[in-house]
Amino acid sequence: MDVDVIIAGAGPTGLMLAAELGLAGVSAVVLERLPERSGQSKALGLQPRTAEVFEARGLLDRLTGRAILKVPGGHFAGLRLDFTAWDTAHPYMIGIPQARVEELLEARAAELNVKVLRGHELTALTQDDDGVTATAGPLRLRGRYLVGCDGGRSTVRDLLGIGFPGLDGRLxxxxxxxxxxxxxxxxxxxxxxxxxxxxxxxxxxxxxxxxxxxxxxxxxxxxxxxxxxxxxxxxxxxxxxxxxxxxxxxxxxxxxxxDASRQITRYRHGRVLLAGDAAHIHSPMGGQGLNLGVQDAFNLGWKLSTHLHGHASDDLLDTYHTERHPVAARVLANTRAQAVLLVPDEEHLALRTIVEELLTLPEANKVIAGMISGLDIRYPLPGDPHPLLGTQLPGLDLHSGRPLILAATERLRPAVTPWSGRVGYEVTARDLHAEAVLVRPDGYVAWTGSDAASLTDALSRWAGTPQRSTR
Ligand SMILES: Cc1cc2nc3c(=O)[nH]c(=O)nc-3n(C[C@H](O)[C@H](O)[C@H](O)COP(=O)(O)OP(=O)(O)OC[C@H]3O[C@@H](n4cnc5c(N)ncnc54)[C@H](O)[C@@H]3O)c2cc1C
Missing domain, CATH: 3.30.70.2450 (Alpha-Beta Plaits)
Incomplete structure (x- = not known):
C-alpha cells in the first residue's frame, strides 16, 4: 500500500477528511484535479453546528479570524430564523468565503502531514479484497480505502456506476x-x-x-x-x-x-466511500451544502482511522452511511420545500405568508432553526433512552480526536484503563443527567450510565478492541 486512504477532491469535504485522518495518524493523500486553487467561493456561510465542529478541534478561532462577519440567525427561503432557540454558544452564521475555509483546512492537513497533489485528476479506479488502485495521470496509487469527495459531478460515482437518483432542477x-x-x-x-x-x-x-x-x-x-x-x-x-x-x-x-436535488442510496461501496456533494446535491437555500460535507467528513474520519489502526472491524464504517444518509435526505427535503416557497404565483405566495406567520411561533422557529443549523441532528444510537444519547455535546475540548469519558466521579476510571492512551477520562461538574457519558471523537454522546460492564461494551463498540492489533 502507498497510503491508507486516497481522497479524491480537495474541496471542503476532502480537506476536512484529510485533516481528520492526519490528526489520527493515518496516512492519506488528496488527489485534486485543479492545478491550483481557484480562489473562488460558492458557499459563504457556515452554520452553528459546523462552528461547534471547528470548536471541538480547536480551529474555531482560526476560522472566525478569517471570517467577514457573523450573521445573527439564519433563514428558510428568506424567512428569518432565530438560532438562540437552541442551546449553542454559536447562534449565528459565520460569513466566510468557501475559499478561506478550504485554505484553512488545507493548512491544517499539511500540518498533520497530509498532502494535496494538485493537477492530479482521478480517471480510473479498481478495488479488490485488500485495497483500491487509483489512477491520476501517470500516477498509480494503491490505498486501503478511497473516499470520493469530488463534488456534484463526481468521477468516483461515475467510475463505480453509482446512480444519483433525485429531482431535476426547476428553478x-x-x-x-x-x-x-x-x-x-x-x-x-x-x-x-x-x-x-x-x-x-x-x-x-x-x-x-x-x-x-x-x-x-x-x-x-x-x-x-x-x-x-x-x-x-x-x-x-x-x-x-x-x-x-x-x-x-x-x-x-x-x-x-x-435547485436539482439528488442523493446516492448507499454511501459505502466496498472500499470506496462517498462524502459531500459527491453523495448529495441540493439547492444552496439556507446555506447547508458545505456544512453537510464537512460534517460527513467529521463523522467518517475517526471511524476510518479506528478501523485502519486495527481497533475495529469495518462494520464501524457502515455506521457512516446509517448516520449520515438520513441527515442529507432531510436537507434535500427542506431545500425542496424552500424552493416551493419561492414560486412567484398567488397560491405559493399565500403558502409563504402562512409559513412566515408560523415561524413567528417559538416552537415552529425552533424546529426549522434546528433543521437548517444542524443543531437538531441526533443519531439513532443504541442504548437506554436518555436526553443526551445521540446528540452532540458542544463546548468540549476534543482536540486530540479521541473519545472521551465525562464523569461525575473517578469511580469508572478503572473500566477505561484497557483503553488508556486512546480514550480520555475527565471528571466534570457539568449536568449530564447520568453518572457518566461516552463522547465519540465527533462529539456525539454514544453511551450514558453508571454500569462499568455496559461502559466496557460501549467502548468496544466505539473505540474498538482495547489491545492494539497488527495491521
Ligand atoms: C451559489 C452557491 C452558494 C452556496 N452557498 C452555500 C453556503 O452558503 N453554505 C453552504 O454550506 N453551502 C453552500 N453551497 C454549497 C457548497 O458550495 C457545496 O456543498 C460544497 O462546495 C461541497 O463541497 P465538496 O468538497 O463536497 O465538493 P466541491 O466543493 O465541489 O469540491 C470537489 C473537489 O473535487 C475536485 N475534483 C472533481 N473531480 C475530480 C477528479 N476526478 N479528481 C480529482 N479531483 C476532482 C474539484 O476540482 C473540487 O476541488 C453553495 C453552492 C452554490 C452553488
Whole structure:
C-alpha cells in the first residue's frame, strides 16, 4: 500500500477528511484535479453546528479570524430564523468565503502531514479484497480505502456506476462575484426572497471591494445552464433589484445553478466511500451544502482511522452511511420545500405568508432553526433512552480526536484503563443527567450510565478492541 486512504477532491469535504485522518495518524493523500486553487467561493456561510465542529478541534478561532462577519440567525427561503432557540454558544452564521475555509483546512492537513497533489485528476479506479488502485495521470496509487469527495459531478460515482437518483432542477439561478462603481451595501442583511414575477437579486459585500450578487428571474429561467453570464445580463438584474445608481464594475466569477436535488442510496461501496456533494446535491437555500460535507467528513474520519489502526472491524464504517444518509435526505427535503416557497404565483405566495406567520411561533422557529443549523441532528444510537444519547455535546475540548469519558466521579476510571492512551477520562461538574457519558471523537454522546460492564461494551463498540492489533 502507498497510503491508507486516497481522497479524491480537495474541496471542503476532502480537506476536512484529510485533516481528520492526519490528526489520527493515518496516512492519506488528496488527489485534486485543479492545478491550483481557484480562489473562488460558492458557499459563504457556515452554520452553528459546523462552528461547534471547528470548536471541538480547536480551529474555531482560526476560522472566525478569517471570517467577514457573523450573521445573527439564519433563514428558510428568506424567512428569518432565530438560532438562540437552541442551546449553542454559536447562534449565528459565520460569513466566510468557501475559499478561506478550504485554505484553512488545507493548512491544517499539511500540518498533520497530509498532502494535496494538485493537477492530479482521478480517471480510473479498481478495488479488490485488500485495497483500491487509483489512477491520476501517470500516477498509480494503491490505498486501503478511497473516499470520493469530488463534488456534484463526481468521477468516483461515475467510475463505480453509482446512480444519483433525485429531482431535476426547476428553478434556475445565477451568482456573480463583482465589483461596483456606484453606492454599495456595506453590511449583510437577510436576503429578501419574497417571490416576484419580475425576478429577484441579492447583493452582499465579500470584502476587498468585491460583492456577491445572487439573482434569478424570467431571463435566468429561460437561459440554458451553460450560457455564459454576460455583463449585460448582470447589469439588467442589478438595476432591477438594486436600482440604477448601483453600477457593475467587473465580473470576477459567475456561475449558474439550479435547485436539482439528488442523493446516492448507499454511501459505502466496498472500499470506496462517498462524502459531500459527491453523495448529495441540493439547492444552496439556507446555506447547508458545505456544512453537510464537512460534517460527513467529521463523522467518517475517526471511524476510518479506528478501523485502519486495527481497533475495529469495518462494520464501524457502515455506521457512516446509517448516520449520515438520513441527515442529507432531510436537507434535500427542506431545500425542496424552500424552493416551493419561492414560486412567484398567488397560491405559493399565500403558502409563504402562512409559513412566515408560523415561524413567528417559538416552537415552529425552533424546529426549522434546528433543521437548517444542524443543531437538531441526533443519531439513532443504541442504548437506554436518555436526553443526551445521540446528540452532540458542544463546548468540549476534543482536540486530540479521541473519545472521551465525562464523569461525575473517578469511580469508572478503572473500566477505561484497557483503553488508556486512546480514550480520555475527565471528571466534570457539568449536568449530564447520568453518572457518566461516552463522547465519540465527533462529539456525539454514544453511551450514558453508571454500569462499568455496559461502559466496557460501549467502548468496544466505539473505540474498538482495547489491545492494539497488527495491521
Ligand atoms: C451559489 C452557491 C452558494 C452556496 N452557498 C452555500 C453556503 O452558503 N453554505 C453552504 O454550506 N453551502 C453552500 N453551497 C454549497 C457548497 O458550495 C457545496 O456543498 C460544497 O462546495 C461541497 O463541497 P465538496 O468538497 O463536497 O465538493 P466541491 O466543493 O465541489 O469540491 C470537489 C473537489 O473535487 C475536485 N475534483 C472533481 N473531480 C475530480 C477528479 N476526478 N479528481 C480529482 N479531483 C476532482 C474539484 O476540482 C473540487 O476541488 C453553495 C453552492 C452554490 C452553488
Amino acid at each position: 434556475r439561478m445565477a451568482v456573480a462575484d463583482l465589483t461596483l462603481t456606484g453606492p454599495a451595501p456595506t453590511s449583510w442583511s437577510l436576503p429578501d426572497m419574497t417571490p416576484s414575477a419580475t425576478g429577484k437579486g441579492y447583493l452582499a459585500p465579500l470584502g476587498d471591494g468585491v460583492y456577491r450578487f445572487l439573482f434569478y428571474g424570467p431571463e435566468q429561467q429561460e437561459l440554458p445552464r451553460d450560457a455564459p453570464i454576460t455583463p449585460a445580463e448582470v447589469t439588467r438584474a442589478l438595476t432591477g433589484s438594486a436600482g440604477p445608481r448601483v453600477r457593475l464594475g467587473e465580473i470576477r466569477w459567475a456561475s449558474r445553478f439550479t
